[in-house]
Amino acid sequence: MNITEQPLYFRVTIKLLLIGLIIAFMILASEILIPLTIAIVFTFLLLPISTKLQRWRFPKALAILISIILALAIVTALLYFFYSQVVSFVNDWPVLQKSMLDKWESFQQYISETFHVSQYEQQVWIKSKIQETASSGGVLIMGIFSATTSFLASFALIPIYIFFLSFYKDKFKEFIRLISEGDDKHEQTLIMVKKVSLVSQKYLIGIFLDVVILSVLNSTGFLILGLKHAILFGVLASVLNIIPYIGVLIGSLLPILMALLTKDSMSYALGVAGICFFVQFLDNNFITPYVVGSSVSINPLTATIVLVGSALIWGIPGMVLCMPLTGMAKVVCDNIESLKPYGYLLGEEVNYREQEHIQDKVGKRIKEWNR
Numbered sequence: 001m002n003i004t005e006q007p008l009y010f011r012v013t014i015k016l017l018l019i020g021l022i023i024a025f026m027i028l029a030s031e032i033l034i035p036l037t038i039a040i041v042f043t044f045l046l047l048p049i050s051t052k053l054q055r056w057r058f059p060k061a062l063a064i065l066i067s068i069i070l071a072l073a074i075v076t077a078l079l080y081f082f083y084s085q086v087v088s089f090v091n092d093w094p095v096l097q098k099s100m101l102d103k104w105e106s107f108q109q110y111i112s113e114t115f116h117v118s119q120y121e122q123q124v125w126i127k128s129k130i131q132e133t134a135s136s137g138g139v140l141i142m143g144i145f146s147a148t149t150s151f152l153a154s155f156a157l158i159p160i161y162i163f164f165l166s167f168y169k170d171k172f173k174e175f176i177r178l179i180s181e182g183d184d185k186h187e188q189t190l191i192m193v194k195k196v197s198l199v200s201q202k203y204l205i206g207i208f209l210d211v212v213i214l215s216v217l218n219s220t221g222f223l224i225l226g227l228k229h230a231i232l233f234g235v236l237a238s239v240l241n242i243i244p245y246i247g248v249l250i251g252s253l254l255p256i257l258m259a260l261l262t263k264d265s266m267s268y269a270l271g272v273a274g275i276c277f278f279v280q281f282l283d284n285n286f287i288t289p290y291v292v293g294s295s296v297s298i299n300p301l302t303a304t305i306v307l308v309g310s311a312l313i314w315g316i317p318g319m320v321l322c323m324p325l326t327g328m329a330k331v332v333c334d335n336i337e338s339l340k341p342y343g344y345l346l347g348e349e350v351n352y353r354e355q356e357h358i359q360d361k362v363g364k365r366i367k368e369w370n371r
Contacts, residue, residue: 026313034317035154039161041324044200046071050166064166068159085232092228099261192335196328203324207242209291214238214283221275222255228262237276241283243319244307252276298326302346 026033046067053063111117165172176189219234227233237251252273259269298306306326310318326346333343 023313030314031154034314034321035158036161037321037325038317039158039165041200041204041321042071042158043162043165044197045204046162047166047169047197048201061167064163067166068162072159082232082235085229085235089229089232096261103261188335192332195331195335199327199331200324203327206288206291210283210287211238211241213287213291214241214279217279217282218255218275221279222272225259225268225271225275227255227259227268227272229258233258241280243316244303244323246307246319248280252280298323298330298346299348302326 046064049067049070050060050063053066054060058066173190176193215235215238217234218237219231222230222234233255236254240247240251255272255276256269259272260266263269303323303326306322307319310322312318314321330343330346333339333346
């Protein structure tokens with residue numbers, strides 16, 4: 001008796017156990033899987049560049065190296081720009097600290113007058129809470145330092161993974177041919193893999209353009225209001241926008257807090273909140289639909305569940321990777337007959353015109369790929 005002939009409860013139990021084992025494996029092997037997953041996504045993004053260079057008679061290894069070096073140069077330039085903005089913020093920290101203390105004293109006085117709790121009693125309560133957390137603070141800092149060091153060490157492997165994944169692309173194609181039964185299934189599997197590749201390419205390029213546009217809009221709005229370190233907070237809010245829901249909230253609260261600390265009038269903080277709301281409105285209704293498109297058309301319920309689950313499993317890297325990975329999973333489900341109901345469950349309402357346009361585009365890209 002095979003598993004399909006077993007009772008329903010038995011099959012459900014087996015599937016739940018399998019899901020549990022996969023989640024446990026993802027947690028235990030996160031130091032290997034996270035950089036490998038990032039490398040796979042970026043391999044899809046860089047493949048068109050290396051393929052184009054090979055058509056220009058560049059050797060295969062050299063073409064892949066050039067594409068990786070180009071990507072590293074862009075990432076390094078962005079990190080340096082962000083670092084220069086952070087250094088400028090750190091240099092102004094003494095002034096901000098004084099402003100924070102003044103605001104804190106005003107807040108303490110407000111609590112004292114409203115709730116009749118003296119400033120001395122407030123300070124005693126705060127000191128007691130600090131002492132309670134001091135014992136675990138050192139352990140927390142060491143844990144963060146250890147995790148950061150481990151991540152940086154794993155991050156150094158990403159270019160190596162990208163090189164070998166790109167170099168052995170044809171070997172993976174042959175592997176798919178060998179495990180596929182029949183020419184039709186083999187062709188269908190290759191088309192599915194190429195569609196997944198196109199999803200990741202379109203998503204990453206769209207997200208990059210979206211971050212650039214939002215950075216310009218946020219920074220311009222903050223500069224008009226005269227907010228200190230407007231470019232830093234504009235870029236930070238745009239980058240955090242990659243993380244669904246939570247990133248938008250944090251990216252908006254940071255410049256609002258900065259306005260509260262550095263400005264005497266509440267109207268500046270309201271102005272910053274208005275800019276964040278207006279830019280987010282533009283992003284949701286105009287920028288993302290046209291720049292990012294429906295390459296990852298996941299419905300809000302699925303996005304929320306995936307976001308929370310990925311945060312529990314892989315932390316912040318999981319929150320960033322969850323949307324493109326879910327989009328790729330949807331493409332896989334849409335192209336396997338038995339999994340199509342799951343693809344429908346993951347996605348938004350079907351837009352047949354847009355699907356036809358995407359199918360035409362995918363067909364053209366696959367023809368170019370096969371040349």
